[in-house]
Amino acid sequence: MxxxxxxxxxxxxxxxxxxxxxxxxxxxxxxxxxxxxxxxxxxxxxxxxxxxxxxxxxxxxxxxxxxxxxxxxxxxxxxxxxxxxxxxxxxxxxxxxxxxxxxxxxxxxxxxxxxxxxxxxxxxxxxxxxxxxxxxxxxxxxxxxxxxxxxxxxxxxxxxxxxxxxxxxxxxxxxxxxxxxxxxxxNTSTQEPTVEEAIRRARGAAAGENRRADDIDLLDELVTGLESSAPRAALPRLLRTVLPAATAPARVLGTRPLDDVVAESSDRPDAWQLLDKLASGPSRGCAAVFAAAGLTGPGVMADARRARRADGGIRLPATGTYTAVALANMVLVGLVIAVVVVHALGPGSPWELFAVPFLFYRMPADSPVVPAAMVVVLVLVSSPLAAGLNLLSFGTGWMQTRLEMRRLRAVTGVGLTLREYTGHLRRTLRPAFVVRRAALLSAFRIARFSESAAG
Structure with a gap:
């Protein structure tokens, strides 16, 4: 050989x-x-x-x-x-x-x-x-x-x-x-950019503009590297939507020299941990960028840190199974609404129609209290048929949520509780136009504030 x-x-x-x-x-x-x-x-x-x-x-x-x-x-x-x-x-x-x-x-x-x-x-x-x-x-x-x-x-x-x-x-x-x-x-967390590489690129970008590198430069380079580490790139993409508009106003509000950030990172954090430090640090400029992206709630960056490793040990749920469960849930919700409307327009009372919006409460976010309460309400004010169909709908919705959680764990290696998964959805799966609108409004407010501060 x-x-x-x-x-x-x-x-x-x-x-x-x-x-x-x-x-x-x-x-x-x-x-x-x-x-x-x-x-x-x-x-x-x-x-x-x-x-x-x-x-x-x-x-x-x-x-x-x-x-x-x-x-x-x-x-x-x-x-x-x-x-x-x-x-x-x-x-x-x-x-x-x-x-x-x-x-x-x-x-x-x-x-x-x-x-x-x-x-x-x-x-x-x-x-x-x-x-x-x-x-x-x-x-x-x-x-x-x-x-x-x-x-x-x-x-x-x-x-x-x-x-x-x-x-x-x-x-x-x-x-x-x-x-x-x-x-x-x-296909492991080594796909994420090294902190040393992000720091080197940040210094190079600042040197090209003949200025001193700051924490905004580092934030930009971290986001650039983390954007490519799909499927764990929801938060970096949010930051990318606001960085072009918010960079200049953020520097007016005040940033920290890159050397100070590096000196405080002697514990050698990874890219996600350093992003978390920038989010919670004393820099008003960095804080404004995160706020413009809507990343101000507690636990946002904790989700990112938890989602940074993938082990591939969980099999993806079958696409056919998920599709069948989702379709069954949609059909059952439609049947419940139809039964409630027919009963309200027939032998029942038009007041029953006020229950229709609550029938879309598919995901048992924090507890099954609301779905269970709706079953009782439908039994009392509508019909047992509507209540039974709603109970089945709650079951298929619960199965759909579990399949989504299993897919998340298979893709990212992160196992979330039901409460954590719901919070994750609320923060990261908002409609794209809502995210863009909030980001643009926040960046506009930052710009107006920085103009008044500079004046």
Missing amino acids: PGTERSVRRLAPSEPPPWYPLLGLELGETIQSAVYRAITGLEPGTALGTGALLAALDAADGGGAWERFWLLVGLGGPERVGELRDPDGLTPLLDARPGARLDGVRLTPALTASLTLLRDLVRDFELGPVPPGALAIALVAEPTSAVVSLLTADGERSRSELLELAQDQLLGTSLDGLEVWVEARF
Whole structure:
């Protein structure tokens, strides 16, 4: 099998930070040679990326396996790969903090993420000394790398096919469950932006405008990163609706220097926790932005923190089951209304029509008191048939709510109580036009207030 060298030693980068992904790995002579080739071939001031390292790995390892690999992925050789540059504007999904160095050479975030993946791959699959094929797998697994972008650009092959080719041609064996393992790595909370990356981008944005970075810059970068972490992006989207209009007024109200926020975050919070700190902090400007988005009630950011991790351990309810329950609930509600109206216009009293609006109380939010009370009311003032149908409607509504809660848990990994789920709906599932209208009105009020304060 390629890359099963017996002569190994530990590669010790100069002054590595404690999180450095290669620290402690046993690297064979082939990989050490590839790293040396990649570093010595760089232009001064250039960061080492995934393309240069993969091309250097081919040169160090060689053999017919690499030739077949390049042919199968649609390239004649490693030349084009060696010239690739990892994009600077994309944040890798794995932990890739800026400033990583190897023997004094700066690494791109995509390469750092790939090496982090390599570390865990060797550990979880018990590969021992790192074979060159394992490094190749890690380099074609990081979605934001230039290598993956090039090899999947024509749409003829997917990342999973690249992983299969790397196993067959370069590793020489098949790792059972590798594709599932890789997908699981990229479908966890590591999709969220790192705080260090958001801080770096915030400083860069402020420097581009020749001003000092503040907490609004950080808020903007956190929101930008969290917006892409669907399906847990409801709150960042709300903030995004108001940020363009509220940024300038918020700075008039007063913001805090970014360095002060960073100094107070020595406990290394994640992105959601830092967003919570900004929401509850002393900055009047930040508080105004959250207020403009309607995020002022207690527990709003707590919902976001609880929803940030997904374990995928709960199966999604069947779409057909949910549709059948929802339709049954709608039909039963319609039947109850029809029976009440017919009874009110016939032998009953027109006053019974006042009960119709309460028949739409489907969700047992805090307790079943209201639905149960409606059953009693219908028995007394309408008919037992209407009461019985309403009781069935309450049952189907309860089942529909439970299926929705199960779907939420399957998607986000968060299990909420009935009360918590109802509060979550009230805060985050308001109609879009209501959210936009409230956001615009709030931003307008902030602007008027800031104008009067400035005057």
